[in-house]
Amino acid sequence: MWFAKKQDAESKKRRTGIPEPGRRARGLPGIPKPTWIVLGLIAGVSLVLYLVWFIGASLFWDNPRFNIKTISIQLEGKTLTPALIREYSAVREGQNLFSFPIAKVRKSFLEKSHITKSISIHRKLPDTVVITVREREPIARIGRGSSLAADKEGRTFALRMGSRELPSINGGSDRNLKPGIDVDQPVRNALLVLDACHRSKSGGQIHIDSLDVSDKEAIELYLTAGERIRLAWAGMDKITDAGIQELDRKITHLADILRASEERGRKIVNLDLTYGDQYVPAQEY
Numbered sequence: 001m002w003f004a005k006k007q008d009a010e011s012k013k014r015r016t017g018i019p020e021p022g023r024r025a026r027g028l029p030g031i032p033k034p035t036w037i038v039l040g041l042i043a044g045v046s047l048v049l050y051l052v053w054f055i056g057a058s059l060f061w062d063n064p065r066f067n068i069k070t071i072s073i074q075l076e077g078k079t080l081t082p083a084l085i086r087e088y089s090a091v092r093e094g095q096n097l098f099s100f101p102i103a104k105v106r107k108s109f110l111e112k113s114h115i116t117k118s119i120s121i122h123r124k125l126p127d128t129v130v131i132t133v134r135e136r137e138p139i140a141r142i143g144r145g146s147s148l149a150a151d152k153e154g155r156t157f158a159l160r161m162g163s164r165e166l167p168s169i170n171g172g173s174d175r176n177l178k179p180g181i182d183v184d185q186p187v188r189n190a191l192l193v194l195d196a197c198h199r200s201k202s203g204g205q206i207h208i209d210s211l212d213v214s215d216k217e218a219i220e221l222y223l224t225a226g227e228r229i230r231l232a233w234a235g236m237d238k239i240t241d242a243g244i245q246e247l248d249r250k251i252t253h254l255a256d257i258l259r260a261s262e263e264r265g266r267k268i269v270n271l272d273l274t275y276g277d278q279y280v281p282a283q284e285y
Contacts, residue, residue, distance in 0.1 A: 066097040069127040077135025079115050079160040085133055088112045089121070097123050114157040114180040139194045141168040142177065142187065144210065152195040154183045167194065171214030186213035189236055193219060196247050202255035218274050225267065229254060232274040253277055 071091060073082045086092075088109045091100065102121045109119050115135050122130045136157055138149035141164075149159040149166065157179050159166075172187040183191070190211040197203035212220040218232040233250060235243035250273050261268050261284055270283040 062096070066126055068093050068095050068097055068129055070129070072124075072128060072130045074130070074132040075135075076133065077115070077137075079135055080113065080133060084113075085131060089131060091121075091129055091131070097125070097127065097129065111180075114155070115160070117151070138166060139198070140191060140211075141166050142172070142183065143174065144168040144170055148177065148179065150183055150187070150191060152191055152198075154188045154191055156181055156183060167208045168210045169213060170210055171212045185237065186216065186219075188239070189213065190219055192239070192244070192247060193221065193231065193251070196244075196251045200248065200251050200255065202252055202259070205255040205258050206251070227258070227268045228270050229268075230270075230272045230274055249277070253280070257282065 068091070071086065071093065073085050075082070075085065089105055090108070091105065102123075105121060106119055110116055116133055117136045118134045120132045122132075124130055136151040136153075136155060138157075138159065139152055140150055141159060142148040142150055142156060146168070147159050148156050150156050150169075156177065169187050169190045172190075173184055177183075182188075190213050193211065194208065197206050197208065207224040208221055209224045210222045212222070218230050221227075221229040221231055223229065231250060231254075233243055233246040235246075254271070254273060257271065257280065258268060266284045268282060268284045270281075272281040275281070
C-alpha cells in the first residue's frame with residue numbers, strides 16, 4: 001500500500017510538470033558557450049585597454065618629464081595679448097603636455113575670442129607648447145558709433161580701441177547682431193566694396209566715410225570729401241566670380257572719374273554707377 005501511494009505521488013508530479021528537488025538541480029541549464037566567448041572577449045579587450053592606458057600614463061601624461069615649462073605665443077594682431085591667450089587657452093606651466101586634447105582647447109578658444117581668425121597649438125617635446133594666433137582684420141564698423149566690427153569675410157567681433165576711423169556700414173538689419181556671427185547679404189556687399197577698394201591699385205583715390213545698404217537695389221557710398229556715389233552690380237543677391245569682377249571694374253572706373261574731376265579742378269557731388277560703364281550720370285561743381 002505504501003509503495004502504491006509513492007508511485008501515485010510520482011505519477012502526479014510527472015503529470016503536473018513539477019520536478020523533484022534533486023532532478024531540478026540536475027536539470028538546470030548552464031551558460032551557453034557563445035556567452036562564455038563574448039564574456040571572455042570583453043574581459044580581454046578591457047584588460048588590453050587598461051594596459052594601454054597604464055603604459056600611456058607611465059610614459060606620457062603621468063610622466064613629469066613632459067610637464068610644461070615653456071609656453072611660446074606667436075601673435076599676428078593688435079588686440080589680443082599673451083596674457084589673454086593664456087587665459088582663453090587655459091594651458092599652464094606645470095601641466096602635463098599630453099593632459100589636454102588640442103581640438104577641444106582650440107574650439108573653446110574660438111568661442112571665447114571672436115576676433116581670432118585661426119589658432120594652432122603644437123606640442124614640442126619634451127616640455128614646450130607653441131600657440132600661434134592670427135586675428136581678424138576689421139575693415140568696417142557695423143553701424144555708426146557701434147562697438148562691432150567686421151572683416152572682409154563678414155564675421156563680426158568687438159571693435160578694438162583705435163579703430164573708430166574705420167568706415168561705417170549703415171541701414172542693415174541689426175536683428176540678432178552680436179559678436180561671432182556672419183552678417184547678412186546687404187552688409188556683405190558693402191564689405192565687398194571696401195575689399196575691392198583695398199585690392200584695386202587705384203583704390204587709394206577712394207576715401208569712404210560710410211556706406212548705406214538700406215536700398216536693396218544699390219549701395220550708397222559717402223566719401224570723406226562729401227561725394228555721394230550710388231553703386232550696383234549684377235548678382236548682388238549672391239557672391240559670384242562674375243559679380244566680383246564687375247565690381248572691381250566699377251571701383252577702377254570710380255577712381256578714374258574722381259581723378260579726372262580733380263585734375264579739371266572740379267569736385268564730384270553725385271555719381272550714379274548703377275548703369276553700364278558707358279552711361280554714368282554725374283553732378284560736379
